[in-house]
Structures are given as structure tokens and as C-alpha cells.
Amino acid sequence: MKYRIRHTTSYTFAEAVSISHNLTWLQPRPTLTQTPLYFDWHIEPAPAILQERRDVFDNRVHYFEVLEPHRTLSVTAVNHVERHPLPLPTAADRPWEEVRDCLQQSRDPELLLAQQFLLNSPLVRQSPALANYAAPSFSPGRPFLEAVSHLMGRIHQEFTYLPEVTTISTPLEETLRKRQGVCQDFAHIAIGALRSLGLAARYVSGYLETIPPPGQPRLTGVDASHAWFATLLPDAGWIDLDPTNNLLPGWQHITIAWGRDYSDVPPLKGVVIGGGSHSSLHVQVDVTRMEEEKNSSPLIR
Secondary structure, eight states, X not given: OEEEEEEEEEEEEEEEEEEEEEEEOOSOOOBTTEXXXXXEEEEESOOSEEEEEEOTTOOEEEEXXXXXXXXXXEEEEEEEEEEOOOOOOOSOOOBHHHHHHHHHHOOOHHHHHHGGGGSOBTTXXXXXXXXXXXXXXXOTTOBHXXXXXXXXXXXXXXXXXXXXXXXXXXXXXXXXXXXXXXXXXXXXXXXXXXXXXXXXXXXEEEEEOOOOOTTSOOOTTTTSEEEXXXXXXXXXXXXXXXTTTTBOOOTTEEEEEEEXXXXXXXXXXXXXXXXXXXXXXXXXXXXXXXXXXXXXXXXXX
């Protein structure tokens, strides 16, 4: 399946901004389950400096500077991506305690690299409250994948999807207490719960396309940036789980980047000089399937 994603972020400032410095995570990374085909974007005002690099997690990052005075800033990214999901790993599941001990004690290079996702990060810190929340899913000797799937289902059932009740700065403990939030909050709860048990978990940012069957509601997160989490089962690899919709990501999830939490991979962040005391933000995302006869040859810009 091939998708076209158009993501526009627009800022309007109360007063003129003299200079802005910006980082974006808007270009999908290649993975085993997706191939980026095309990327282009438009920035208004035009940047004086535009650079591309890879971050510490090997995500594609762009840096740009706007050096002329401006009251508005608009960034539009267009991506074409082909999704080709793979079957679930065939490696045998194992008790979750065995997975925990393996992650913490192994000297295998892949597992050593994964140990960074056992640690606290800027927006997700381990806590007894998160460990206690995870406990009903992680009974002694329970198979790892069964326990993680149960945790995902509980978050889906026990938390209410409610925009604007949280912000990026809302403490995770408050989200846990109120049981309300959006996809990034649910991903952070799962990540914090797993890390509090000594298990590896990372944050995944991307998009979700939904086409519901007749008579059924659309999935939460349509036409917006989306977020979920992934956890590591040794000998099987990283496994993605979407607690917002209680499912394993498949055809309709497009991955942009991953990191320790949202702060590592926001779609756009920056620093401005000027701009006044406030600004307004508008985001528009369209995820559409591409007709086969209109697909162009692969091109990366």
C-alpha cells in the first residue's frame, strides 16, 4: 500500500519575529515495514539556511533558519511512502522476567544499544506508581508479549481520549491520575510502565490512516500526527503497539521517527527572537492512499 501524506504547520505571532531557528522530524525513516518514495517541502518565508542530518537514533532531521522579519511561519511537508508490513516475529515468547533479566545483563550489541530505552528520559520517568499500574498485566511468569498486549488493552479501556486536557509539560503522574489525554500521553504511560519494570520501550511518532468499514466508526487519530510505542523482545526485535486504538500497527501506520519520548522527535520545534507574548498554532494533516496507476517512480529529495 502506498500513501501520500501532506503535513502543514502554521504559526502566527503577535509581533514580528526577527530570527527563527527550527528543527523538524517530518521525513519518514526507512524500516523493514516501509519504504520512503518521495519527500519535498515548502517553507514560508524561505529559509536562509537549510540543512539535513541524522540524529542519534538515525532519524532524518532538518534544520532551517529564517533570518528575515516575519509574523507567520508555515512549513508543509509532502511524503510518499510504501507500506509492506511483515508477519509478527516467530521467535518463541518467554516469561517477562526472563526478558527483563536478558535486557539488563546481556552483552549482545543490539541489546546493549537498547539499554538506553530502559532509562529515564525528559518526559518519562520511572516511578512506583507506574510500576503498580503495570503490575496487574505482569503477573509472575506471564509471557512477555501476552503481558504487554494486556497492558496496551488496559490503557485503551481505562484512559479517555480527550484533546486539550494535557500539554507537553503535563507531568506523567497527572495523566496517570486523571486517566485522560491523547495518543502521546498513552504512549508515554506505556513506556513509563514498562521501564518501571526494567523493560525496554521507545516512543514512535508517525501518522495513522483509517478507512472504517460501513457502519463502523473511524479510528481515533485520523488526519493527525499519531504516536504509539515499541518494546523489545530479544531474538524477535522491536514490536510496535498502539494503545490509543488497542492494536498492533499494520498497513495504516506510517512511521516518521522514534526516540526515548516525544521530546526527541516532535514534528517541529524551534527558538524565535521576538514574536510577542503569544502565538497561535494551526496543524493540518492529510493521509491518503495513492492510486496505483498514478504512482511515480521512487524519488527522494
